[in-house]
Amino acid sequence: MRRDRAKVADSARVGRWTKNAGLRLFVAPWCDSAMRAADKLPDRFNAAEHFVGRHVAEGRGERTAFTWDEGSLSYAELDERVRRFAGALRKAGVHKGERVAFLMPDSPTLPVGFWGAIAAGAVAVPINTLLKPHDHRLILNDCDARLFIVDESIGSKDLAPADAMVWTAEDAARAAIEGDLIERYESTHRDGFAFLLYSSGTTGEPKGVLHLHHDMWFCSETYGTRVLGIRPDDKCFSIAKIFFAYGLGNSVYVPNHVGAQSILFAGRPTPEAVIEQVERHKPTLFFGVPTAYANMLAVMEAGKKADFSSVRLCVSAGEALPATLYERWLKRTGIEILDGIGSTEILHIFLSNRAGSVVPGSSGKPVPGYDLRLVDETGSDVPTGELGDLLVRGDSIMALYWNKHEATKHALRGDWIRTGDRYYQDDDGNYFHAGRSDDMIKSGGNWVSPVEVEATLISHSDVLECAVVGAPDVDGLFKPHAFVVLRPGADGADIESRLRAYAKERLAPYKAPRWVTVLQELPKTATGKIQRFLLRAR
Secondary structure, eight states: OOOOHHHHTSOTTTOEEEEETTEEEEEOSTTOTTOOHHHHSOSBOOHHIIIIIHHHHTTOTTSEEEEETTEEEEHHHHHHHHHHHHHHHHHHTOOTTOEEEEEOOSSTHHHHHHHHHHHTTOEEEEOOTTSOHHHHHHHHHHTTOSEEEEOTTTOOGGGSOTTOEEEEHHHHHHHHHHSOOOSSOOOOBTTSEEEEEEEOTTTSSOEEEEEEHHHHHHHIIIIIIIIIOOOTTOEEEESSOTTSHHHHIIIIIHHHHHTOEEEOOOSOOOHHHHHHHHHHHOOSEEEEOHHHHHHHHHHHHTTOOOOOTTOSEEEEOSSOOOHHHHHHHHHHHOOOEEEEEEOTTTOSEEEEOOTTOOOTTSOBEEOTTOEEEEEOTTSOBOOTTSOEEEEEEOTTSOSEEETOHHHHHHHEETTEEEEEEEEEEOTTSOEEEEEESSSOEEETTEEEOHHHHHHHHHTSTTEEEEEEEEEEOTTSOEEEEEEEEEOTTOOOTTHHHHHHHHHHHHSOGGGSOSEEEEOSSOOBOTTSOBOHHHHHHO
């Protein structure tokens, strides 16, 4: 990879190159909040070349990049497949800036395709496999996919826009082996468009979050090196899948940044399956979500043996980790969980606990490289101990919401982004999550729109009215709770279970209500607005 090393070495403020187990890493000085990619990286920067090709160019091609039950890929093999995939895209007529969408599980073809699209100068779009077909179709049309790559066990080729090309997962795997090998990665700007991730956001409507070539480098240099202390000999295993921003960092670019290894698992992450993967592949860094930790503890406490002895650190994100859940995990395994918060818009974790100084129940302290503010409704900073809306500043924040100018203006405030989370800070500088600024529900690490769930239940012939709020389960993790009013003359026999089944048929699993409660009427204000706080209090 071509680097402007003279620029990098120009001043102590810029940083330095160092060696770690034979790997030359760029280390930013203290990774302070003023850190900017523009000060660290050359103008011409292709993320795929940095995260893949660089390792081969610097003599680390034999290191394992990805492993899975049936095989593995070295960095040299990964580099060749990425460049052949990029060559196949060019031959197919995919041009710089055009979107290449992926609907597939965490098989080796997905990271190869992701990096291959970026290597060709295209924009990669991993799509949530848990969504329903109408959501997939909406996303493909919104991003105006030039090429749609689909695993037909998950989705249909018919989802693609009429003018899009379509490849199956088998076509993509073949392209990575038989495609024309490009000699060099496409020349792109560090601030060029690299990938889109779709997030429900605060409206429930999928929004395309656009990230730039330098964003993954920034997250790797801040959270990856300064909080995780990731090393070339680490092995990463993530329950969160690659189509999530959290999973993309855990399984792809954070380990690829330092030449570490990532474990890919395409299956459903049941507690038993996750425990089996940990015992088989022996990761050193384990990434989960609170629901997964609760489910694993349940089977462990029921007698299931689990060997986490290879793991040096566990990480949790997606929703707040209850203190009791942390303490149960620590007692059972002896391993700390570094709870933190990230978002699709900020790409990865920007607020986190630290190894050796975890404060149970808190989200920890800001990750070096990010500034945080808690503000009131006027935009003024709130005193310590008082609730405020969380604003974040850092160089991995999204460029914009794709095709959503008004939503972009609402979220971005100059250098700052409004997260929609409510927090307070204690005297030691730790941040404690106090819920959302709106009515969105975080369930299983995914945002759930009450409006979408309500609309689905109201479409049932027996339901007159419906309101959905978040309610804690026995582990303190929030799930959708639906309150319904039945139509006159409706059949009330076993209605709660029937409505849950009805919702599960029409919604992604994490959106379906965990509980359904029938009421005679919903609490409302004099103007007819539902008083959700009274439902939450129930």
